[in-house]
Structures are given as C-alpha cells and as structure tokens.
Amino acid sequence: MNCGVVVFPGSNCDHDCFHILKHVFKLHTEWIWHKGDMDLSRFDLVVLPGGYSYGDYLRPGAIAQFSTVMKEVVRFAESGGRVLGICNGFQVLVEAKLLPGALIQNNTQKFICKTVPVRVENTSTSFTGECADESVLNIPIAHHQGSYFIDPDGLSQLEENRQVLFRYCGPAGEVTDEFNPNGSVGNIAGIINKGGNVMGLMPHPERCADPAWSNLDGQLIFKSIINSLQSGVSA
Amino acid sequence: MIIRPEMLAKIHITFKNGVLDPQGKAVHHALKDLGYNEVSEIQMGKYLEVRLEGVSRQEAEPRVKEMCEKLFANTVIESYRFTLDSVE
C-alpha cells in the first residue's frame, strides 16, 4: 500500500503524518511536493496534513486550493482514491469543495490545543471500520479556525447521508453545547464525502498513534483505512 | 504615447447573515461595556484594494467578480461587494 503526504509551504504536521504511516504502520510513504507535474495514481492514500499552508493568509486553505497538487488531488479523489485531510488538510478540502461546508474561527476566538473526546457517528465507512459503534475516542485538537459551519439544508443532507463521522462530546459520549470546544454546527468534528473516499477532520489522529504514548485512539482511524484498502473493499 | 487605463477595485468581504462572527460579537460586547448601547449590530470583515492595469470598467467588472468568487471570499460563509474607480 502506497501513501503520499502532501507538503504545502507552511504545512507543519507533514513530518508527523509521515512518521506515523512510515515508522508506526511501516507503510511505503512518500512526500508529495505542492508544485510541479505529478501523477498521484500510484498512491492508495493521500494525506493532506495540518499546519498553516500559505500562512493561513486570506483564509485557511484558500490559497492552497489553487496549488498544482490540488488539481491532481481532485482528479485522484474523483477516481475513487482515498484522501484524508487533517486540520489544515480538512480546511483545504472544504475550500477545494471536495467536502461541503466551511471552517471558521473558533467561537472562543483563541487557538485551542488539547485532547478532547469525540464520538464516532458512523462505523460503516472505510475511515472508521475499526471503531466500535458510538465509541468515544480521545484525540487532540490544535486549531484556531476549526468551527465547522454548514447551512441548515446542507446539514440535513449530511445527516441524511450519514456523512458526519465524528462529533465533539463529553467523556461518556454526551453531544451537548458544554462539550463543543469551538462552536461547530452540530458539534461536527469530521465528515466524509458522499462517495465515501474523502474524509476531513479537525482532530489530529496522528498525535495519538505512536506507542510512545498511552493514548493510541488515533490508530483506529489509520487501521480502518489500512484494513479497508488491504481487504480490497472499495470505498 | 499609449494611455493605460487603470482601475481601482475596493472590495469588502463580510460574513453572510446566519454565520456566527465571533470577532464581531466580541467587539459588539466591548462597545456595550463602553456604554455605546445604540449599537445594534457589527459586521467585521476584510477590505482589499486591487489595482488593475490596462482594462476598462466594463472589462474589470466581471474579472473582479470572478476573483471574489474564486479566491477572496468563500461564498459558503462570506458575501462580497465592490466598487470600481478609475485612477489617474
């Protein structure tokens, strides 16, 4: 299985994603530089990592969506390739319209870095297959513009299609305002596209996937992707 | 001598109605604390000035609109408006 980690100018979780894929899961992993001609068809998984692509200037992801590599990522996604966008990667995916909605400033107006519980909402996808139904994962968030927004029509479509994969919740899975760290609509922390092959989330699964820590909840997401690809189940 | 017409686009971008604007809300709150009770709403946004060279107003208008929709504003959450002035 071949993994690619995209490097935009300003990406800063690229090394972390690379480390987890290559050194923890022992997968063949390559860097994908943002400019120049490239063919992504050799990859099974393309990861858009966290960070501040193009300094987050204008809006996070606004400039990155027009980089050369994103044209290829769109083509790759359209042909069914697995795309995982984490944090800034999620922001790029919504700006590029590969995922619906938008990510705006946290309602706290502050950057938030801490481990928060999220509830898994749909375990029948290729990004969550290893998670137990309605299980609660503890995953770090680290963002300033992570408040998910979508209009009511868009929201009801997401819900209808079961595209919401993760919601911020309390330690026992309570999805309430009290446990919404950034003001996201419906406590949404991560979503998938209709086709089931593009997933974006604000929490950082790569930050709880290395055995150096006791919390390994993030591994479930990577294992889900790997198992679905290795068992040949199409998305 | 060739005269190159120059246009100046002044672009305002604000959140659409219904999208929470935390900064606007915070500023509003602060103003209330300062006693400006007459303030009923605040919209915070971005302001850009774009100089365009060698285009007429008619040519500039659709180009600027395109720039706004493509890059400057995220139309999922933001709306934009702009004016065009010719520059000497």
Add this chain to the structure above:
Amino acid sequence: MKSSTSTDITPDMVRQHGMTLEEFRRIQDLLGRVPNVTELGIFSVMWSEHCSYKSSRYYLKKLPTEGPRVLQGPGENAGVVDIGDGMAVVFKIESHNHPSFIEPRQGAATGVGGILRDIFTMGARPIALMNSLRFGAPDHPRTRFLVNGVVDGISNYGNCTGVPTVGGEIYFDPCYNGNILVNVFCLGLVPSDKIFLGNASGVGNPVIYFGSKTGRDGIHGASMASSEFDESSEEKRPTVQVGDPFAEKLLIEACLELMNEDWVVGIQDMGAAGLTCSTFEMAGRGGTGIDLELSKVPMREEGMTPYDILLSESQERMLVVVHKGMEEEALTLFHKWDLDAAIVGEVTDKPVVRIFENGNPVVNLPVELVVDGALDLKRPTKKPGYLKNVDHVNLKLVSDLALGGETLKKLLATPNIANKHWVYEQYDHMVRLNTLGLPGSDAAVLRVKGTKKALALSVDCNSRYCYLDPFHGAQIAVAECVRNITCSGGEPIGLTNCLNFGNPEKPEIMWQFEQAVSGMGAACKFFDIPVVSGNVSLYNETTGEAIYPTPTVAVVGLLEDRSYHTTQWFKEDGDCIGLIGDTMEELGGSEYLSVLCERVEGKPPHLDLPLARSVNELCLGLIKDGLIASAHDCSEGGLGVALAESCMSHPQAPRGAVMDVESTIRNDACLFGESQSRILVSFSAENRMAVEEKAKALGAPFEVIGKVGGDSLVVNVNGEEFINEEVSHLKKLWMGALESYVR
C-alpha cells in the same frame, strides 16, 4: 573616508544615537577620522548595551562555560551540548522585553522568531519552545491587555512555525507594571558533526542575503533595548517590527535543506541591528572582511538610504556565505521555497567591512573596532539601601494559622500558583510528536526520536528572592531548575540564562547584577553545569522604577532512558507519600507572606547546596530503580501547594490524600513556607522498605508523611486537623483562577 551623506555630526546627533560624547571621541581617535552618519549609526547599534554587553561582559566571565559535553559555548548564535548517539542539542534563551511592552503581540511574536533563527542558523531543527513571562499586578490597568497580547503573539508565531511550546512560567508582580519581561527559550536537535557557525571565511566566497525583503521596520531596536522607558515610549510603536511566521517557516525548511548540502561556509540570522550586525560579526569570527553592495539587497520600500538598509530590523532575514561556485544552486533552493535571495557581497582578506551603494563607497570600517571596540565598563557597584529595610521579617507581627484550608485555597487561586492551562492550551504543545506529558509539570519532557533518550527542560526564577538577596536568589533559581529536571527523571547537562535587570548606570543595580551572576556562577560550578549561551537585558526601568532583579535560568536535562520520565501526580490509592528534604521555619520571600500577608521581606529560604545534591541523588536513584510513582518539587506555596498539586493534576483521575505531619515549627511555615531542596514523592506500600533503605544509604533526609486515597486532601499537624478540603473543589479553584484575572 568621504561620505555620501556629508552631514556634519553634532553632539545632539551623538546623543540621539544613545552614545556618550566620550564614546564618540573614542571612535574618532581609533578610526583616525570623523565617521559619517551611516557609520555613526553602525557604531551606535554595535556598541549598544544590547549588542556589545559592555556593562555585563566583565561579570559574565564568572560563569563556568566548559564541560565534557560542550561543543559550543557562549559567543555564537546559541550553545551546543552533546547528548550522545551522534546528536547534540542547541539552545538559548533571549529577551524581547522592551518591544513586547510597546506592542505585546508583535513584540512577543518577533521574540519567538528571533530565538528560532538563532537555533536553526546553527543547523539544528527547532523542536521545542518555552517562555518565561512576567507581568505587572493582575489588577494593573495594562496587565490584561499585555497578557492577552503576549500570549496571542507567541501562540500565533510558534504555532504557525510548527515548533511546539512545551512549557514555561508566568509571574505577576507590581514590580513589572512598567516593564514586562518576555524571555523566550528554544531548543533544537542537530547531528553533532553538522553544526554551522556564523563566520565568513574563504576570500572570494559569495555572501548571500535571503528571506524577507528589507523595509524600514524597527530601525534602532537595539538602542531602544539599551535605554530606560519614559512617558514617550508608548509613542515608539513605529519602530516595532512585524513578524511573518509563514516566512519563518519557509526559512526553517530552506535552511535545513541548504545545510544538507556541503555548500555553506557560515551563516547568521539578522536580528538586532540587522544586516550590520550579521555582516560585522561574521567577518569578525572569520578574521576576514566583507564587501557589500546595498543596491542588491531585496527591498520592500523605495528610497531607502544606506542608513535605513543597514539598520533595519525587518524580520525573517538571513545572511549566508557559501563556497564559491555554489551560489546558483543555493539561489535555486531559496527560490524553491519562495524566498527572496540575492548575492550581496563577497568575503575579502583585509579585516575591513566596505559597503557600497551602486559602487559608491558609503562605509569603510575595521571589523575589530566595530565588533570589539566598545569599552568594557566596570561600572561602580553599591549595596542598595532598601535591603536594610527588608532583610528581616518580624514573625511576631504575623499570627500563625490554626486552620490552613482557607489559606491553601487563596494560594491556589493566586495568579502565580494557579494552573496555567488558559495559556498553554493556546500554544500547540504537541506538534512534532515528541512531547511526553502536558505543560505545567515540573519540567517539559521530550523524547528524542530514534533513540531511547529524552530531554527535560525547565525555566525558572523567583525574582522576589532575588530582590531580597540576589546572590542566593540566583543560586535558588539554578537549584530549582535542577530539581525540576530531577523530578522528571533527568540529569542536567547545560544551562542558558537571561539576565533581566534595571539601569546599569545605577551602582545599586550593578550590585544586584554582580551578586546574581556570582551566585549563579557558584551554583553552576557546584552542580557542574556549563552555561553555554545567554542574553542580558538591562534598562528594565520606567521613570526610575526598576524591576526586581530577574536572572532567569533554563536548564536542559537528559534522560538516558525515556522510561525514567516521572510525573508529579499521585497514581494509586494506598500509595505512600514521602518527603525528601528538611522543612524549616522559613517564611521570608514566600508567596504566602508576600501575597497573602503583603509583606515582601525577610531572607529567602536557605539553600544548602550539598543537601540539594543529596536530595536530587536520592530522587533520581529512586526513579531509576523504578521505586517511585510520582515526584514533585516543593516551590512557591510550599508543601501545602505541592501536595494539592500532586492530588489535583492527574489529567483524568484526581486523587485525595491523608497526611500526618509531625512539626516543631509554626503551622504556616510547615505547610506554606518555601524551604528549599524538598521533593514530594509517592510509592507503593510494598516499595516502602526499599525506598527507606535507599534514603538511609544516601544520607538524605526522608520521611513518610501520608497516604494517597479518598476524595479530599486532609492534613493533620501533630494530630490536629489543619486542612480538610475536597480535591475536586480545590481543582476547580486552581484551574479557573488565572482566566478570571486575565480574560
């Protein structure tokens, strides 16, 4: 030399440049002519306190700087210490006090930018930031604005560059009302055979400028940091530089990629005094000269004069000398990272810097005169009069406590002791996947990928102690940092300092400085820790009011095995709680006496260095033998606060404890006094014998004083209940207090 700016230099101009007429005469004598205005500007920044260390250099020689692990001591961009496995750590702490007071967000942000550049300039990948912040009284009208601005600035810059901010300290005291302190520490990791230095050697080698363009920002920042504030300082905003963390991130990646090749001769960032400082210093270290052509410098504004270009402090800029023939490759690499870059000069053999503008000479100065020409000032010292008034505390005037619960709650809610999560949750403290444990512990601990090792980092200074006794206060700062490292399972390998003081032209301030440096030097020698880098910030004084002497120290420790990493919180009900060290009747300078009783007086607690060593030896021995489950240093707030913290700070499951303390001293001193060299540990009942035997064998004072368990912290002194508080209630107070002051 004929000048393109042929203005005559008047005494007024000399003064405006922050120089004395005596210094100007010295320049004339040594140069053999009158400098032109541009040259005067160069001298003014290079001979400023900030760049020349003219007031402090004499005393800094008292610090030990050598050791078997030291690969690079003071004098370079940062110090380098070997950690084995072919790797070394590069670290330094630096102040950005004056700019942060004027514009907190940008001042703090550019402080982070500057220290990051000092680290990656040497070839190291920055992997950790820490900061030591000091603000005025929480209720001072500017404090809230300054705290929010500084934290936001650090958060925005550090987070964007992808370097985690893993720890630090924040103090509030009225002595910082007019001068806040923003000290930023950075540590990087480098292969020990791939260290780059800031020297220009090899005649004919090209000098390349790269990074952001030069504008008129921050002209004379270095001389601003070398004078006191007055009422007009608030108007100085235009000289504050604006940081671009995105450009910095590109610089980091471009530099590290460049250094993978064998092209670089020497490299230095442009910090204070900008292009001037890097040009002269690189030539100085290389024993060479440099010819510079200013028209080649990438510029952001039109009409900039040589004076502007040379003294600009625009951020995110570097100067590199590469081997001749490699310039095109280097330029291509910089352009790949979307950075501006241009060849601006070359290395020459005569130790003179010649600067041209479109081929016309504008500066011609001998390197040594500019770099080392400032006179070492052995400024007069005088013991300050205030010490007579504060060196004794009459405890008869402070009635002892019959019950301690309320006092404990008040202490936990003081901004100095309150939990700092409101701050560190605004910093990305996890990126790069090395941080083992949350900030707020005794020391930050980072694993070293690819090895079994880990690093422990701690920054500390109790400036109240230093005000009461600068010699012992500075010693205590070193000892406390070492103890923090020990509690986390590490052994100290190197130290960096940031010496923040008032106006050195006052003999009383110079006395504080001399005492603090002497004390620090003695403690470093005792613990055998080399001082490998540092920074001096003087003139922290507004309208004649100086800050407390604040010699901040940061110590780097090494854990040979990351499994030694120990945390401060209690783990299991039924575990025994023990105290290593002695508790004496000492309240001088304590948080309890100063904040709750409003008496800043007395002698700081006694520091017995050999005792400190044996306490640390015992603690580390117990950790290495796997005998203890937690270790926590007793510092501000004493044993009472340390106990509460060990109960509260478990991220998921706080625990209670029942303590039975035997005491022959006052109750308040027993629980809230700040006797030094004490560590609170916990261990399972089955390890108790082994722990006690080890303590006996090492001759360190040790006592079992309680047990983990229940929902409350109960402390009985001589059989009488002194504290009985629910831990969840204490935790709520402790977690929420800081936000209520600063939000």
